[in-house]
Amino acid sequence: MAAGSESTTGADAADAADASEASVPARLRLTETDLARHLGISRATVSRALYGSGRVSDATRERVIAAADELGFVPNMMASELAAGRSKLIGLLLRDSTNPVYGQLFDSLQTAAHARGMELVSVTATHDGDGRAQMSGLRRLLGMRVAGLIIATGDVPSEQLLPFSGDVPMIRAGRPEPHDTINAVSYDEELHGRMLADHLFLLGHRRIAVVTPSAEVSYPEWSRAVAMADRLASLGAVLSIVPAVAQTDGVEAALDEVVAGRVSAIMCPTDLRQLEVLRAAAARGIRVPEDVSVTGCDGLLHGSDLLGLTTVRLPVEALAVRTIERMAELLAAPAAGPAAGSVAGSVTGPAPIVSAAPIHDILPGTLIPGATTAPV
Amino acid sequence: MAAGSESTTGADAADAADASEASVPARLRLTETDLARHLGISRATVSRALYGSGRVSDATRERVIAAADELGFVPNMMASELAAGRSKLIGLLLRDSTNPVYGQLFDSLQTAAHARGMELVSVTATHDGDGRAQMSGLRRLLGMRVAGLIIATGDVPSEQLLPFSGDVPMIRAGRPEPHDTINAVSYDEELHGRMLADHLFLLGHRRIAVVTPSAEVSYPEWSRAVAMADRLASLGAVLSIVPAVAQTDGVEAALDEVVAGRVSAIMCPTDLRQLEVLRAAAARGIRVPEDVSVTGCDGLLHGSDLLGLTTVRLPVEALAVRTIERMAELLAAPAAGPAAGSVAGSVTGPAPIVSAAPIHDILPGTLIPGATTAPV
DNA sequence: CTGTTAGCGCTTTCAG
DNA sequence: CTGAAAGCGCTAACAG
Numbered sequence A, B: 001m002a003a004g005s006e007s008t009t010g011a012d013a014a015d016a017a018d019a020s021e022a023s024v025p026a027r028l029r030l031t032e033t034d035l036a037r038h039l040g041i042s043r044a045t046v047s048r049a050l051y052g053s054g055r056v057s058d059a060t061r062e063r064v065i066a067a068a069d070e071l072g073f074v075p076n077m078m079a080s081e082l083a084a085g086r087s088k089l090i091g092l093l094l095r096d097s098t099n100p101v102y103g104q105l106f107d108s109l110q111t112a113a114h115a116r117g118m119e120l121v122s123v124t125a126t127h128d129g130d131g132r133a134q135m136s137g138l139r140r141l142l143g144m145r146v147a148g149l150i151i152a153t154g155d156v157p158s159e160q161l162l163p164f165s166g167d168v169p170m171i172r173a174g175r176p177e178p179h180d181t182i183n184a185v186s187y188d189e190e191l192h193g194r195m196l197a198d199h200l201f202l203l204g205h206r207r208i209a210v211v212t213p214s215a216e217v218s219y220p221e222w223s224r225a226v227a228m229a230d231r232l233a234s235l236g237a238v239l240s241i242v243p244a245v246a247q248t249d250g251v252e253a254a255l256d257e258v259v260a261g262r263v264s265a266i267m268c269p270t271d272l273r274q275l276e277v278l279r280a281a282a283a284r285g286i287r288v289p290e291d292v293s294v295t296g297c298d299g300l301l302h303g304s305d306l307l308g309l310t311t312v313r314l315p316v317e318a319l320a321v322r323t324i325e326r327m328a329e330l331l332a333a334p335a336a337g338p339a340a341g342s343v344a345g346s347v348t349g350p351a352p353i354v355s356a357a358p359i360h361d362i363l364p365g366t367l368i369p370g371a372t373t374a375p376v
Numbered sequence C: 001c002t003g004t005t006a007g008c009g010c011t012t013t014c015a016g
Numbered sequence D: 001c002t003g004a005a006a007g008c009g010c011t012a013a014c015a016g
Helices: A032-039 A043-051 A058-071 A077-084 A100-115 A136-143 A158-164 A189-202 A219-235 A251-259 A271-284 A316-332 B032-039 B043-051 B058-071 B077-084 B100-115 B136-143 B158-164 B189-202 B219-235 B251-259 B271-283 B316-332
Strands: A089-094 A119-124 A148-151 A170-173 A183-187 A207-213 A238-244 A265-267 A293-295 A311-313 A360-363 A366-368 B089-094 B119-124 B148-151 B170-173 B183-187 B207-213 B238-244 B265-267 B293-295 B311-313 B360-363 B366-368
Touching: A032 A043, A032 A058, A043 A058, A077 B077, A089 A100, A089 A136, A100 A119, A100 A316, A100 B100, A119 A136, A119 B136, A136 A158, A136 B119, A148 A316, A158 A170, A170 A316, A183 A189, A183 A316, A189 A219, A189 A265, A189 A293, A189 A311, A189 A366, A207 A219, A207 A251, A219 A238, A238 A251, A251 A265, A251 A271, A271 A293, A316 A360, B032 B043, B032 B058, B043 B058, B089 B100, B089 B136, B100 B119, B100 B316, B119 B136, B136 B158, B148 B316, B158 B170, B170 B316, B183 B189, B183 B316, B189 B219, B189 B265, B189 B293, B189 B311, B189 B366, B207 B219, B207 B251, B219 B238, B238 B251, B251 B265, B251 B271, B271 B293, B316 B360
Parallel strands: A089 A119, A089 A148, A148 A170, A170 A183, A183 A360, A207 A238, A207 A265, A265 A293, B089 B119, B089 B148, B148 B170, B170 B183, B183 B360, B207 B238, B207 B265, B265 B293
Antiparallel strands: A119 B119, A311 A366, B311 B366
């Protein structure tokens, strides 16, 4: 049945044996009732045969299945989930897949989910200022009554998630979650900041600029930058915080510091920003790493190696796998009631999966020294 | 009502005036019926107020809306779409967002759709050989009875789409569609191949290797490579077709040709493959472009400019916008019946939107000469 | 093992 | 302008 069974494009009613005169609707309009009539059996049996809990004779099941994909029947998911009262889908809230970090994460999550037999459905969070009745992405996913929610966006503030955290298992992926009642699997931004700072310090740099976006613009970038600055400060380096908003922001300011001789290195919270620095430096005739050392963070850019970027490689795949694992655990757990307090665990479980304490997994990345950094 | 109205996390029943003793279920369990009871009005009215066709007094509407987002009501999409018999969502079938081409496309489509008020929901096509009952992505989307379908994957063969092409408006995005009954918006791969071939030819190259994946592996890459080869052939160049399957395939073989002095340039159907060549060349001490010129295609890699890649920039944004535009047109059109033949158009329409002829838009990219190519 | 009977939550005529 | 009633396509107890 793999290929070739779709020979006639037109309508072919009489094909099975005892077909009555029922006019067969076009594929997507076909219902289980149509199938049932077509086969002269009841809807319930069709349903059971197609997805049911075993209680059908093999003969019947086969007939049903044969008819189903002969007529091109596609079960109406909305109806089935509505009736069943649940959806098997896991919602994935995304944003900005242009950024390689999110693109990769998206892909890895998809792969990990598929490996575990989990169905992902994604929408992007378009935050138009409207306020009421919109909030698009999240609402849409919740409206679909997804079985679980993975938030892979820095943009959605915890406050918007909180109200639903009791109703549906959810995990924030890739962003440290300050609200500790919300589950999160994130990168070890502190560690990353420290590794990069140490790297520069060991190379002898003592006066360093740190490009720092605000927490509102990008929480992950912000926390990373803060970690760098903190470490540098505790090492006794002189730092120059360069605020940034847009992608190209702060680049010129940082280079001004270089030209003025106030810093010998520039730390960026992102490889994309590092690229900007590299571009601007080239344009101004400032040599890297001779005149200034530059660091980034991500390690996900294709060709990062050819460019020789000094960076930290984020453990995206690991994060994705862990996130999916955790989601599976949450799904298996008894779905913590919104009101009831503590639940007495049964002592019989060998590996008691407890979703009591919120998940807060933190994954370390790897320092990748490159050609954009050098001794002073 | 923007923020702060969610002070009490617990259950607060009495808040509105005439609330009866109805215990209010947790947000996602809340139904329109609950709302109706809570307000002492009928379900129908609630429905109309929330989304309805205007026929409600402003006073009532306001009360309903206020109550709705006070209680955190999230309409059950499955139910509403089932009842309404239609979905507003546009399904997006994706795959492999690691590849920057698809990542970008995904993003651009999302942006374009949002700009037009179109709701996108995406799933990835996981093609496990199963055959029956699976075919995941497409089935899932069809099962959701999406209003339209955008296929942004080279992987899904036309045969799988064909059976449904009459039932739901669909457009293939980013891949030339050989089946001419299926709508498609694609890149002008012929032009791109020609531009790159001409570029090399003008630089004096006469013996050129073309890395060529099979059509099954990647249809877009294949067609691009073929276009390059065709053009080179018609220019009278000597070509050496290097077959490739996986990403890193054919790279060594191509370089062997260089070492053997049989070619002075290598053409890759993708920037990612170009990077592989660059890496391998570096590893073998072959200089680019001194010893060999290399070209790619995409122009989407971050840092492509810094690397100096010679490539063609694909018009991804334009393609996304066009795709969404076309989808909007299809959605507006009377939904071509699956069986009936020709439809007599009414002469009264000022701008007759005709979906009769399948869409086959082709968008041109831009040649970007870089530092990976040089005169012989 | 199969058919019957109720709904899931929402939209939508059709009356009032 | 609002309420009552009839489903949308499917699942899930129950009976047979």
